[in-house]
Amino acid sequence: MxxxxxxxxxxxxxxxxxxxxxxxxxxxxxxxxxxxxxxxxxxxxxxxILRQHYSHEITVAMAREGLDWYSRFEEEHGRSISFNRPGMAFICTDDNRPNLERNVELQKQLGVQTEIIDSSDLRELEPGGTFRDDECAAWESEAGNVQxxxxxxxxxxxxxxxxxxxxxxxxxxxxxxxxxxxxxxxxxxxxxxxxxxxxxxxxxxxxxxxxxxxxxxPLTAVRPEQAFFEPPPGAHERRLIYGDLTNGLYWKPELAGWTRVGLLDMDEDAVVSDPDHYDEGVSHQFIQGCRQKLSRRLPHYAHSPSWGGVGALYTVTxxxxxxxxxxxxxxxxxxxxxxxxxxxxxxxxxxxxxxxxxxxxxxxxxxxxxxxxxxxxxxxxxxxxxxxxxxx
Ligand SMILES: Cc1cc2nc3c(=O)[nH]c(=O)nc-3n(C[C@H](O)[C@H](O)[C@H](O)COP(=O)(O)OP(=O)(O)OC[C@H]3O[C@@H](n4cnc5c(N)ncnc54)[C@H](O)[C@@H]3O)c2cc1C
The missing domain is CATH 3.50.50.60 (FAD/NAD(P)-binding domain)
Structure with missing residues (x-):
């Protein structure tokens, strides 16, 4: 043997x-x-999504190592993993500002290119977007993703x-x-x-x-849902990655040209007892909820085709x-x-x-x-x- x-x-x-x-x-x-x-x-x-916005020295450094490694993979091995770098904004209101500022400071010390931007900067970054005056964001230009x-x-x-x-x-x-x-x-x-x-x-x-x-x-399998929308032709959008703490949402461009939308809150995700048999679909209610929240930020999504969604699995602690x-x-x-x-x-x-x-x-x-x-x-x-x- x-x-x-x-x-x-x-x-x-x-x-x-x-x-x-x-x-x-x-x-x-x-x-x-x-x-x-x-x-x-x-x-x-x-x-x-490959972002470095984390709250601990170790996790920032690990995310940084990961981003660097994925970004060099194609050059090193001659194989594409569709790495791209749209950048990511974490939007929050004043209540989370101290956390955001503390984390951005930590990340900067560890070499991350990131900064706090205010609502007018956000409007400049995403001219078609809707942002409140009391909102700010951590902007991370290096953030990317792969397929x-x-x-x-x-x-x-x-x-x-x-x-x-x-x-x-x-x-x-x-x-x-x-x-x-x-x-x-x-x-x-x-x-x-x-x-x-x-x-x-x-x-x-x-x-x-x-x-x-x-x-x-304490390892539990849960079922987060994701929704996909196709931006209407001619929509003005920068195709960045967003974490929206105000609305509890994240969204990102997918390679197919769609926009993926998911929720930040994992507490409501259904517990899955058998990961070999779980519901891979999503409800109409979930898709409509995502559409509503997303179009609060980017109004053109109120009239964009939905491509349904997918039920997936996280392993949470x-x-x-x-x-x-x-x-x-x-x-x-x-x-x-x-x-x-x-x-x-x-x-x-x-x-x-x-x-x-x-x-x-x-x-x-x-x-x-x-x-x-x-x-x-x-x-x-x-x-x-x-x-x-x-x-x-
Ligand atoms: C919808 C969604 C969005 C996400 N977005 C992000 C993101 O933007 N950025 C980010 O950093 N992370 C993200 N994550 C998290 C990330 O994808 C996971 O943390 C990561 O993929 C986990 O990888 P894994 O190898 O641990 O587990 P898995 O990918 O689940 O792999 C486990 C593998 O083990 C195999 N297996 C299980 N049991 C056995 C067995 N008995 N014998 C043989 N094989 C077995 C399974 O078939 C499976 O292929 C997301 C996850 C989901 C679901």
């Missing part, structure tokens, strides 16, 4: 990036197992060129345990695979997988930050999950950090203590600055 140095469960952006980092730096034998296809979980439906399905596939392609082996369409049904040490995994055809490290990058499926191994971590580290009480296993709707941009820094601990990658901005899976038991969750945990 082949023994792998690392078995990665899940071919989303985390699993693919980790396979890339482990095989980029060193000769470890890496096997990635994906039950469906790359991007089948949260990754494939991601907005893949998530392209990105996960291309990263995995490079990982395979570097030596990663993959099994697609095969499901891990259990972790093999020997005296509280995980020594491998069992697949759906009962094949057993032996591994030095098993890394669970199973997104919304992670909580259940751990539970079946007798480990309880109580403090809206991931759990990354050794699985408590199970040697030989790591958990990398719980990204609470904002993990895409973090994948390069997370994967490099994990690969520096489990393999030979050089250390980066990742700090394992910050994301310790036991922080909730220790009563030290990560502090969340804004009312919306998804902002981090």
């Amino acid at each position: 082949t023994t792998w140095d690392h078995v990665i469960i899940g071919g989303g952006i985390m699993g693919a990036s980790l396979a890339y980092q482990l095989t980029r730096h060193g000769n470890d034998k890496v096997l990635l197992i994906e039950k469906s296809f790359p991007g089948a979980g949260s990754t494939g439906k991601s907005g893949a 998530p399905v392209q990105a996960v596939n291309e990263i995995l392609t490079v990982a395979r060129e570097q030596g990663t082996e993959v099994l697609f369409g095969r499901r891990v049904v259990s972790l093999i345990e020997n005296n509280s040490t995980i020594t491998g995994v069992t697949l759906d055809d009962q094949q057993q695979i032996s591994a030095g490290n098993v890394v669970i990058c199973a997104g919304p499926w992670s909580g259940q997988m751990l539970k079946e191994a007798g480990v309880s971590l 109580p403090d809206s930050h991931p759990v990354i580290g050794p699985v408590p009480g199970r040697e030989g296993a790591w958990i990398v999950s719980g990204f609470s709707g904002h993990g895409f941009k973090m994948a390069p820094a997370v994967s490099r950090g994990v690969a520096s601990i489990l393999g030979s990658a050089p250390a980066g901005s990742f700090d394992p203590d910050f994301f310790c899976p036991l922080r909730f038991d220790k009563g030290s969750p990560i502090e969340v600055t804004y009312g919306y945990g998804i902002l981090g």
Whole structure:
């Protein structure tokens, strides 16, 4: 039986990036197992916004590392992930201004190109937009996005060129345990695979997988909804990315020319008990609500065609930050999950950090203590600055 140095469960952006980092730096034998296809979980439906507006030194630095890495991917590997850089504005009213100012100051110190702009600057930035006099924004000109399905596939392609082996369409049904040490995994055809490290990058499926191994971590799968609209021909719009704290909304241009709209509040998202069977549709009510809120900002969306929407999956934790580290009480296993709707941009820094601990990658901005899976038991969750945990 082949023994792998690392078995990665899940071919989303985390699993693919980790396979890339482990095989980029060193000769470890890496096997990635994906039950469906790359991007089948949260990754494939991601907005893949790459912003650096975060509230903690570590998360700003990680988002910065991620943005830089994605921006260089095509040049380095000759493969397009459709990286582009429209810039992003975080709009809020005076009540959130102190938070915004504090965060912008922190980000500037860490090298982010960002500034506070007032309502007249906002009107100049988006001449067709409606902004209140008491609103301001953090403008981040470097913010960008990628096409998530392209990105996960291309990263995995490079990982395979570097030596990663993959099994697609095969499901891990259990972790093999020997005296509280995980020594491998069992697949759906009962094949057993032996591994030095098993890394669970199973997104919304992670909580259940751990539970079946007798480990309880606060990971919950929820169902956010997204709506898509087509701007009417001739509409005056800059096609920027927005986080609108006043209306609890974000929107961004999609490659197809549509505009994606989602809500910042995750508290109302339905809990999903079986991520293999969940409602991928959205209600008329949700689409109308998004249209109404968006057209408060950009009036032309009141008369724009709707392209429906999609129900997706987030894996959330109580403090809206991931759990990354050794699985408590199970040697030989790591958990990398719980990204609470904002993990895409973090994948390069997370994967490099994990690969520096489990393999030979050089250390980066990742700090394992910050994301310790036991922080909730220790009563030290990560502090969340804004009312919306998804902002981090
Ligand atoms: C609608 C939406 C919008 C988002 N927008 C943004 C954004 O703008 N910016 C940002 O930074 N982040 C965003 N995110 C969050 C980001 O996309 C996720 O944090 C990230 O994709 C999580 O990746 P993952 O690899 O951890 O999980 P997933 O992508 O869910 O991957 C897990 C994989 O594991 C596989 N798997 C599960 N169980 C098994 C098993 N037993 N055996 C084998 N394989 C298994 C699944 O099939 C799946 O492919 C968004 C997410 C969503 C849903």
